[in-house]
Amino acid sequence: MTADRSEPQPERFDRYMARCLYGPGGFYATRGTAGRRQGDFITSPEVGPLFGAVVAEAIDGWWEELGRPDPLPIYDVGCGPGTLAKSIAVAKPDRPWHYVGVDVVETPGSMLAELPEDLSGAVVLANELLDNLPFRIVEGGADGLLEVFVVDGREVLSPTELVFDLPIGTRAPVLEAADRWVRQTLAAAPARLCLFDYGAPTTAELADRGGWLRTYRHHQRGRDPLVDPGSADITTDVAWDQLPTPTQPLVRQAEFLRRWGIERLVDEGRQWWTENAAAPDLTALRMRSRISEAEALLEPSGLGDWWVAVW
Ligand SMILES: C[S@@+](CC[C@H](N)C(=O)[O-])C[C@H]1O[C@@H](n2cnc3c(N)ncnc32)[C@H](O)[C@@H]1O
Numbered sequence: 001m002t003a004d005r006s007e008p009q010p011e012r013f014d015r016y017m018a019r020c021l022y023g024p025g026g027f028y029a030t031r032g033t034a035g036r037r038q039g040d041f042i043t044s045p046e047v048g049p050l051f052g053a054v055v056a057e058a059i060d061g062w063w064e065e066l067g068r069p070d071p072l073p074i075y076d077v078g079c080g081p082g083t084l085a086k087s088i089a090v091a092k093p094d095r096p097w098h099y100v101g102v103d104v105v106e107t108p109g110s111m112l113a114e115l116p117e118d119l120s121g122a123v124v125l126a127n128e129l130l131d132n133l134p135f136r137i138v139e140g141g142a143d144g145l146l147e148v149f150v151v152d153g154r155e156v157l158s159p160t161e162l163v164f165d166l167p168i169g170t171r172a173p174v175l176e177a178a179d180r181w182v183r184q185t186l187a188a189a190p191a192r193l194c195l196f197d198y199g200a201p202t203t204a205e206l207a208d209r210g211g212w213l214r215t216y217r218h219h220q221r222g223r224d225p226l227v228d229p230g231s232a233d234i235t236t237d238v239a240w241d242q243l244p245t246p247t248q249p250l251v252r253q254a255e256f257l258r259r260w261g262i263e264r265l266v267d268e269g270r271q272w273w274t275e276n277a278a279a280p281d282l283t284a285l286r287m288r289s290r291i292s293e294a295e296a297l298l299e300p301s302g303l304g305d306w307w308v309a310v311w
Contacts, residue, residue, distance in 0.1 A: 010149035010156050014134040014177065020229045021132070027233050028104055043128050044196065044253070044303050045084035049286065050265060050293040052087020055194075057260040059123055060092060062192050066121070070096040073122040075115065075190075077102045078129030119188035127196040130243075131235040133181060136174035137213070140166030153226050164203065172207040173236040175243065182243045186311060193311040199238030201250060201307075212237035238307070246309040254304030257297055266294045 011019075021027045044051040063072055072095070076085050079101035089099060102114060115124070137148040138160060147160035148171075166172055185193055199206070206212045215225050215232040225234045240250055251259070269290030276284035298304040 008151050010151040010158065012136060013148045013150060013155075014136045014174075016150040016229070017225070017234050018134040020225070020232075020234060021134070022104060023230070026230045043080070044297060044306070045087060045127060047296050047303070048289055048293040049087040049090060050262070050290050051257075051297055052084050053091040053265055054257050054260050054262045055084065055125070056088040056091035057265075058194070058256070059088065059097070059192075060095070061260070062123060063095070063097075066191055069121055071098040072096065073098045073100060073119075075100045075102055075119070075122055075124045077115065077124060077126040077185075078132065079103050084125065084127060115185060115188060117188055119185070119190040122190045124185060124190045124193045125195075128198075130175070130178040130181070130195060130197045130238050131199070132233070133175070133177040135178070135236050136162070136176060137171055138162055138164050138166065138174055139171045140164075140168045140207075142168055150226060153229075155226060166207050170207045170210070171213075172203050173212060173239060175236070175239060178238065179243050186244060190311075195309045196253060196306055197238045198306050199236075199240055202241045203239040206237055206239050240307060240309060243309070244311070246311050248310040250307055250309050252304060253306040253308055254298045254300065256308040257294075257304075262294055262297065266290045 019026060059072075059074065063069070066072070074085065074088070074097050076082070076099065079085065080103065082101045085099040085101055089097070139146045139148065139157060141157070141159075145160050145162060145164055145166065146157040147162065149156050149158055162174055164172060164174070182193070182195070199212075200209070213225065213234075213236055215234050217232040225232070240246075269287035272287035273280075273284055276287075280288075296303060
């Protein structure tokens with residue numbers, strides 16, 4: 001008897017996800033790098049220029065530590081429309097910093113982040129990149145770990161070679177591509193690598209709380225990722241313990257922003273506004289907007305709860 005060749009083969013979840021996002025007709029292939037900007041949801045740089053202004057303070061601190069190199073190359077990976085670099089440049093216009101935005105190569109089937117092999121002396125930033133890199137999914141089973149595969153718009157579970165200690169019935173993402181990306185980037189020896197993303201310090205925490213697999217489309221949480229492949233973004237909370245250990249303590253975004261002076265920048269904005277409110281110009285309005293931007297960026301159940309990892 002011969003096998004029916006037309007029978008669809010199960011596809012591992014990360015490969016399915018890569019196809020949905022980066023393959024021909026995929027979410028990023030059809031919407032381009034500005035996909036999220038069209039309104040799928042707001043990232044920290046898109047809240048307003050304050051985020052970039054605080055990141056500029058952090059970079060300034062590192063630049064001093066490095067002996068003020070001229071130029072200082074700054075890579076923003078997964079830069080989308082490039083808003084972060086623009087805000088950094090506006091905040092520190094006199095610095096000899098050279099900005100390079102990197103995003104997915106828009107070739108069907110490609111999901112390369114093209115970075116030079118040698119990043120020595122450079123600062124590499126990525127905001128909400130890791131959550132977008134294809135991940136595998138495992139589930140604790142009665143007879144060992146199982147892995148999620150996709151076939152014909154439904155999932156099937158199969159035994160896996162992966163090793164994770166998960167209670168029966170709970171699931172976790174396996175961040176192979178993100179881990180590979182961080183390792184490759186660190187191997188290129190940047191002076192600093194600074195990653196911002198949502199997630200939790202440990203895989204166990206994510207497995208325990210669930211809800212880490214999400215889809216987004218038009219500002220809204222989307223549907224099941226298996227429905228209508230390519231129509232929505234697919235992301236995961238990042239389990240930071242699956243990546244190389246940062247050389248600085250992993251901190252919440254709110255703590256990082258406070259460390260680098262967000263409150264001072266807001267006070268400066270408030271004072272500027274008070275002094276100029278009678279005849280407000282664009283600068284005065286921008287300064288006032290720091291107050292509401294900071295609220296959003298520090299929100300304990302929102303952006304303030306994101307994590308920042310620095311190597
Ligand atoms: C959530 S958006 C973040 C955009 C921007 N960093 C921001 O904070 O507004 C994720 C970005 O990562 C990009 N991206 C996804 N996979 C990538 C990869 N493998 N290499 C480079 N960029 C990637 C997407 O095209 C998208 O622009």
